[in-house]
Ligand SMILES: [Zn+2]
């Protein structure tokens with residue numbers, strides 16, 4: 013079978029691998045149908061993901077069909093449409109003991125520390141395989157994993173019905189955060205530098221959009237919120253300055269959700285944090301968000317049209333990456349299809 017493997021910086025190839033087989037009774041063999049390309053896959057390709065070990069089959073946004081099940085597997089049948097939960101935790105460390113396996117000290121992520129989904133078949137433990145509504149299109153179910161990231165950010169920010177949520181950045185993660193926040197009954201303000209992304213965010217339910225270079229973001233946000241500020245700020249731009257701004261525009265008793273990997277320091281004053289009693293919280297991957305997100309997707313009314321902007325065949329992986337890198341304004345989510 014074919015797999016997309018990174019062996020070193022800028023060295024990504026389609027390789028031939030043995031088709032995996034079920035070796036334990038709780039395992040599931042999945043025929044992969046579609047895999048989304050994420051920023052972190054691109055970082056592995058460039059050699060700028062310090063966590064990744066090589067050689068590695070990339071891809072963690074995976075949907076497919078059950079091809080075979082081990083004798084101990086319950087609740088899944090051959091032919092079921094599924095998504096994979098791409099993280100494995102140890103079960104013993106403090107994070108695991110407190111139900112936060114996503115920040116396990118011994119965390120292993122499929123597509124980063126273990127081979128991921130950009131291959132024709134995968135064998136996964138049943139606990140990491142989730143069944144979805146058979147009526148979903150592959151280009152819908154492939155978005156479930158990125159939506160769990162949005163759901164996690166909303167959970168970490170404790171987004172409540174009636175809250176005003178400010179999302180910085182209208183890329184795929186910002187848009188997933190937006191849809192989840194709207195489903196919780198929040199008013200959502202979203203900012204970006206790209207006009208077409210802001211227009212798209214409006215179609216996806218944003219109540220207000222702010223063009224981050226054409227206007228003074230802080231002033232505009234304060235005006236929209238009648239000087240209250242945002243109850244929850246989700247920073248999906250992740251620059252040192254956006255973190256600083258997030259604290260500034262958070263309301264009293266507000267929450268700031270950090271998703272970035274930038275190692276450069278931000279200049280954060282203590283006073284606004286203490287005075288407003290702002291909670292600053294990190295959000296990484298997800299914990300137990302798959303069932304809720306799958307529930308949203310399984311509703312006929314949940315519409316993700318427009319998020320998948322290009323579908324490439326496995327053989328076109330280089331073209332797909334090139335498009336993402338050279339024409340970022342034309343792409344939202346690019347996916348690789350394993351269907352001929
Ligand atoms: Zn991702």
Ligand SMILES: [Zn+2]
Pocket residue numbers: 101102103104105106107108109113116117118119
């Ligand atoms: Zn652990």
